[in-house]
Amino acid sequence: MxxxxxxxxxxxxxxxxxxxxxxxxxxxxxxxxxxxxxxxxxxxxxxxxxxxxxxxxxxxxxxxxxxxxxxxxxxxxxxxxxxxxxxxxxxxxxxGDGHNHSHGSTNRMKVLLIAAAAVFVLAIGLQQFIPDVAAIAMYLFSIAISGYVTFMKGLRNLARFKFNIDTLMTIALIGAVLIGEWKEATLVAILFGLNELLEGMGMEKARRSMESLLQVAPKEAVLIAGGRERVVPISSLEIGDIVLVRAGEKIPSDGTVIAGSSSVNEAAITGESLPVDKAEGQPVFGGSINNEGVLQVRIDKAYKDSSLAKILHLVEEAQETKTPTELFINRFAKYYTPLILAVAILVVLVPPLLLGGDWKTWLYQGLAVLIVGCPCALILSSPIALVSGITRNARNGILVKGGVFLEQLGKIDTLAFDKTGTLTLGEPHVEQTAVYDKERFYSIAAGIEKTSSHPLAKAVMKHVEKVGAAAAEPEDIRTLSGQGIEARIDGRTYYLGNEKSVESVPKSQAARKDIERLKAEGLTLVIVADEHGILGVFGIADEIRPESAETVAALHRSGIRRTVMLTGDHQRTAEKVAAAVGVTSCYGGLLPEQKVEKIKELASDGQVAMIGDGINDAPALASAGLGIAMGKGTDSAIETADIVLMQDHLGKLPEAISIGKKVNRIIKANIALALGLKLIALLLTIPGLLTLWIAILSDMGATIIVTLLSLTVLLDRKRRAETRI
Structure with a gap:
């Protein structure tokens, strides 16, 4: 294409x-x-x-x-x-470039409208002192330079019996001229031209805001090859290439730092304003900015597969989707315009034929009805607000894949969370210990776990390092399937693992009591013992994200009435995390297909969104009314989700929902305003008070208000406050 x-x-x-x-x-x-x-x-x-x-x-x-x-x-x-x-x-x-050309077109339109208005005012001022034909010529000139394009499009439409905004305006202009309403006809042409100018400027403002977001993509990179540096287009970079990124330059694609250290601004990717320190071995995003120092980066993804490229692609695609509201308005406008034309004909014919009204008066009223019927504001009520909402969220590192999903985000009342990696960090840590032989407990545990890559082993080693115990040296290590590890140290046999691994080991009353207590608190147990008894117990938990509790509270404040946690962990663990973060309910021990069933059950009583980050979350994300993925999660979750949080936390989610709700409120207000002003203007035809200039002002006023209301979505109160400080 x-x-x-x-x-x-x-x-x-x-x-x-x-x-x-x-x-x-x-x-x-x-x-x-x-x-x-x-x-x-x-x-x-x-x-x-x-x-x-x-x-x-x-x-x-x-x-x-x-x-x-x-x-x-x-x-x-x-x-x-x-x-x-x-x-x-x-x-x-x-x-020139596209932006300048568009700017030039806008300026030409402004000049023509100013000239038309000046000639119009001059004609009114001189009308008493010049021949009528000269005044009419001035009015015609003013009409021509302000309404020529609309008039010609309307004529072509009339020839094809196609009735839209331009057709209505053309009929109104011709009618006003035929009945000698030169001033009114000129004012209609000028105000309609101004209306179209403002409408175009409003949409262009939203587009430019989006385009400025898309301009973060780097264009070139400094490739290091054969000991030499050369500038190449980023599209030519391949996996494994080494690039040099100096201070102030953009990192060309996702990769890994192989030399140097610096702080990197990842705002274009994650929406986070604070820089992130990067050193050798750490990953970096394409499009992020190197603040200081010099980095050598190994390219891990071709640019087209990078996080930034995915973001820009998703954002561009999002603008092109149609929401149910937009589709309804488009269908409505298709029948609305012919309906207005029929109403105008009735206004012209019924009073003179049935009520003895004056033909010229009611022809004038019919022309005014045509102008009132222009659906400009109605059609514009949705797209500017949606583009503004998608842009505002993208600035915050939240990718909404389409206007339909932004609209849905503003409607949800139930939010279902996965636990691991979403409400928790997905990194086990030792939360509690019960120690009965301090001298051997830590050293034996460290000796057995130091060579293991298991997440629980890493948690144990991290805790042992804090304690400062030295690791024992095992003579022999054997894995016990489904239980743990058996090791030989200094001629004695030791066991490390779950309860099954120490079934044959004598247990003191204190040990039994502590094991039951730790289990009741939802902790995963790692028990260390020898043949004669238990040396101690590690109570391990998945660490809760520090922002989870505040985020859940903010979600409730934003209008989410139910927050539900769905997890494969056992119910006790689920209840413990649920209590800590403040969700309204939780369900543990769920398989992926059971999560899907629970989502369907929740959907029977509300609008449900599901948020997760793992492969096992993808089915639930797909089955929910709205799927939200953590951006640093798996590709399958990101591909399946309708909304992606590029941060590795939930902190921006409440604001995203607030933006969705604001967009929905504005769209509803826009539709009510657009139709309300038209209804008021149409009601003025009953006593015969509707004039052409009132008709065009009602349409233009609605368009201006709709545009300005929609653009308020782009305003960031926090950023404005920071700017003032």
Whole structure:
């Protein structure tokens, strides 16, 4: 597929109609045109000349300076140059970059509107002193420079009996001119032009915010090969390459530090503002910034497979999905516009024919109804808010894979957690000990466990190191399947493992009591004993994340009514962790398929999201209404999830849910406002008080308010507060 940036898209509905036209071309079946991103994707065999002709019919055009994401860039460049040079030489948009060109188009529109307004005011001021024909000429000039594009699109639509926003405006302009309402017609043209300008600027603001997020990707890297340094594109890097990253430079792709030490800013990946110290042997993310020092990094992933590339791909895809609300609005707008046209005809005909009303008065009222009926604000009520919400979350290192998932995030009332690696660190640690022979307990345990890579052995060794005991030297070590280890040290036999490993060992009353107590507290036991008795017991637990309790409390404050923990660990362990972090309920001893069943059970009484990080969480993530994965978890969990937290903790989750709820509130408010203002304006037709300028102001006012409300999602109160400090 070829990918292009399209400028000049006037509205979401118009973009959808253009997409449908392009899809009817030869090789156009799979073409997509997204209003949210301004991106066009087409088959490489399609005629770009025909595509551009369709786009120009709506005042849009391909930005030649951008050809990102094409599967065959050389084709993109060739077809693109050919289509312009061959047929549209005078219509060249290649000057400058896309952003400047868009900025230039906006400035031209501003100049034209200012000129139209100036001529309009001048015509009103001079009308008493100049011939009527001269005043009319000034009004016509003002209409032409402010409403020409809309007028011509509307005429083409009328010829095809296609009724949309432009058609309604064109009919209203023609009608106003025919009944001699020159001032009103001019004001309508100017205000509608201003309305479209503000609408475009609002969407462009959201797009630019998203594009600034996507610009964090590095472009080049310093490759070290054969003892020499050379600058290469990051796309050419291969696994195993060594790159040099100096202070202030971006790390080109995911890799491992092999030389040097520095602090690294990972905000582009995780959303965390604090730098992370990196030294030899530690992993680094592509796109993160080396703050100081010089690092040599071994590339572990090609850029296209890196964390940053995945983030940017997911964020771009997210903008192009349609939510149920958007799909409903699009369907509604399809029938809404013809309905408004029918209402306008009734307003024009019924009072004069049945009630003896004045034809000119009610024709004027009918034209005003057409303008009120423009669904601009209604169509715009959702996309800007959704793009803003996706962008705001991405800044925080939270990847929402589509607007539909952002909308769903704002609706959830039940959140199910996996335990290990989610609410806990997934790293066992010794929480308690019961020691009966201090001299031998620690040294024997260290001697047996020091060569083991088992997580429990690592926890024991970490604790022994804190105590400062010296490790004994085993003469012989033998593994007992399902029990533990048997070792020979200084001529004596020792056992280390679970209760089964010491079944034949005599136990003191104190030891029996301590074992039962530690088990009751949900701890995993590692018992050390010889043939004559127990030397001591390690009570091991999975360490609870320090932020878990506060995060769960914040989730409850944000409107989540149920927090549920699902784990494969036994029920006692589950209850202990649940009590510590504050979840409302917990279920232990669950297999992956049982987690799925529990999710379905919870879903029967609410909107459920599941958060986890392991392979065994993937089925539950997929079955939940919304799946949330920890970003440093497994690839399968990340691929399955609808939302990804790039941090290795839950701290940002409450804010993400708050953003989702805010987006939903704003969309509802936008829809109510857009329809409410129109309803009020339409009710003014009953006493005959609706005027053309009131009609256009009601539509423009709704559009401005909808846009501004949607853009408030981008505001970060915490960052503004930090800036003031």
């Amino acid at each position: 070829l990918e292009f940036r399209v400028k000049g898209l006037s509205c979401a509905n118009c973009s959808r109609e253009l997409e449908q036209k392009i899809q009817k071309l030869e090789h156009g079946e799979g073409s997509t045109l997204s209003y949210n991103t301004g991106k066009l994707k087409v088959d490489e065999h399609i005629s770009l000349a025909e595509v551009e002709q369709i786009l120009r019919s709506d005042g849009a055009y391909i930005d030649q300076s951008y050809a990102g994401g094409t599967s065959h860039p050389e084709h993109a460049g060739h077809h693109h140059r050919h289509s312009h040079a061959g047929e549209h030489g005078a219509h060249d948009h290649s000057a």
